[in-house]
Amino acid sequence: MEQKKSTKKYKICVIGAGHVGLVAAACFSELGHKVSCVDNNKKKISDLKKLILPFYEPGLESLVKKNYKEKNLIFSSSVVEAIKKSQVIFIAVGTPPNPDGSADLTSIEDIGRLIAKNLNGYKLIVEKSTVPVQTGQKLKSTIFRYKKNKVAFDVASNPEFLREGKAIYDFFHPDRIVIGVESKRAEEILKSIYSPLKVPIVVTDINTAELIKHASNSFLAMKISFINAVSRICDLCGADIKKLSFALGLDHRIGKEFLEAGIGFGGFCFPKDLEAFIYISKKLGYNFGL
Numbered sequence: 001m002e003q004k005k006s007t008k009k010y011k012i013c014v015i016g017a018g019h020v021g022l023v024a025a026a027c028f029s030e031l032g033h034k035v036s037c038v039d040n041n042k043k044k045i046s047d048l049k050k051l052i053l054p055f056y057e058p059g060l061e062s063l064v065k066k067n068y069k070e071k072n073l074i075f076s077s078s079v080v081e082a083i084k085k086s087q088v089i090f091i092a093v094g095t096p097p098n099p100d101g102s103a104d105l106t107s108i109e110d111i112g113r114l115i116a117k118n119l120n121g122y123k124l125i126v127e128k129s130t131v132p133v134q135t136g137q138k139l140k141s142t143i144f145r146y147k148k149n150k151v152a153f154d155v156a157s158n159p160e161f162l163r164e165g166k167a168i169y170d171f172f173h174p175d176r177i178v179i180g181v182e183s184k185r186a187e188e189i190l191k192s193i194y195s196p197l198k199v200p201i202v203v204t205d206i207n208t209a210e211l212i213k214h215a216s217n218s219f220l221a222m223k224i225s226f227i228n229a230v231s232r233i234c235d236l237c238g239a240d241i242k243k244l245s246f247a248l249g250l251d252h253r254i255g256k257e258f259l260e261a262g263i264g265f266g267g268f269c270f271p272k273d274l275e276a277f278i279y280i281s282k283k284l285g286y287n288f289g290l
Contacts, residue, residue: 003172004196005032010189012036013086015079015111017044019055019167020128020160021092026060027171028090029067031196036082037075048075059168079111083118088189090158092128101275102283103132112139116146119153124189127157127206130213130273132280136180136206154186157206159213176200180209214280217273223258231261 010033014025017039025037039045044054051065067073076082083089093107108131115125125143127136140155147153157180162170177194179201181187187203194201204212227245234241241261249256281288 003030006193006195008192008195009033010193011085011087012090012193013038013082013088014090014092014128015039015082016092016094016129017041017048017054017075018092018094019057019164020162021090022048022053022055022064023057023060023162023167023171024090024092024128024160025073026063026067027168028193029073030063031193033072033193035067035073036086037073038077038079038082039075040077040079042077045075045077057167058165063168079114080118083115083123084120086123088124088126088193089115090126090128095129095131097272097275101279103130103272103276105131105135105138108135108139109142112142113146115153116143117148119143119147119149119151121151123151123153124186125153125155126190127155127210128160130159130276131157131210132276133207133210133214135210154181154183155206156181156186156190157209158190159209161213161216172197174199176202178202178204178209178212180204180206182206214273214277218277220258221274224262227259227261 012028012033012035014021014028014035014037017025017037021039022037025035029035037048047054051061051068053061053064064073091108091111093111095103095105095108098104108129115123125139127139136155136157143153143155159178161174174197177197177199179187179190181190181203182205191201230244231241233239234244245259245261248254249259278288
């Protein structure tokens with residue numbers, strides 16, 4: 001089914017052609033925007049220009065091919081050129097964990113400096129990567145420190161809540177869209193970009209938006225850990241964990257998702273985000289123990 005298009009079309013630059021960035025770039029182009037997806041990995045960009053994707057995600061290949069053919073989506077390794085030509089910049093680079101659980105923000109900081117040195121008009125700079133709370137403030141300070149002119153800009157947060165294997169569906173049918181902004185101008189631009197998607201939009205400040213992402217993933221990880229702990233009790237007393245989970249899930253206050261007992265949560269995002277959330281809490285002077 002053809003996706004509704006945005007009435008106002010923006011020139012969007014998505015920095016990072018990983019899972020988050022490539023999905024966002026393809027979906028934004030499907031909404032009718034002109035999107036440059038850029039990455040400093042020249043081999044990845046070379047492959048993408050040949051329509052060879054770096055990973056499999058249901059529905060992504062057809063979306064990329066369609067919008068690349070229609071020239072709504074282009075791929076480039078020239079980050080500076082894409083920054084200069086864009087109105088809105090989405091940062092979707094990796095934030096891998098450090099040994100202490102904190103997020104490595106080196107790539108975010110490098111991009112902040114690069115944007116600052118190439119501001120040639122108003123830009124809205126949006127965090128799409130999962131970042132610790134207060135990263136937006138640091139990004140804004142970095143851009144102010146390194147920019148060479150008086151050109152205005154805004155920083156915003158727009159965390160993603162996409163599931164691998166269902167990322168395209170989740171982008172077009174989200175439970176909610178979260179935007180953290182500091183100005184009405186930034187709010188209106190982001191609302192306009194997402195206008196074809198008729199879903200609740202939560203408008204808040206940048207710190208809250210950043211924290212919503214970490215809190216969401218940490219809560220889901222906690223839910224999995226909880227049902228696994230209950231499963232141990234069931235094993236010890238001969239109770240039926242499947243019936244118990246089913247009964248719990250019928251309570252609309254709890255919900256049935258993430259209530260299947262098993263080996264525990266895994267993957268890349270949940271452990272990384274939970275460790276980062278705990279690190280953030282400790283850094284703020286709070287022991288987040290449950």
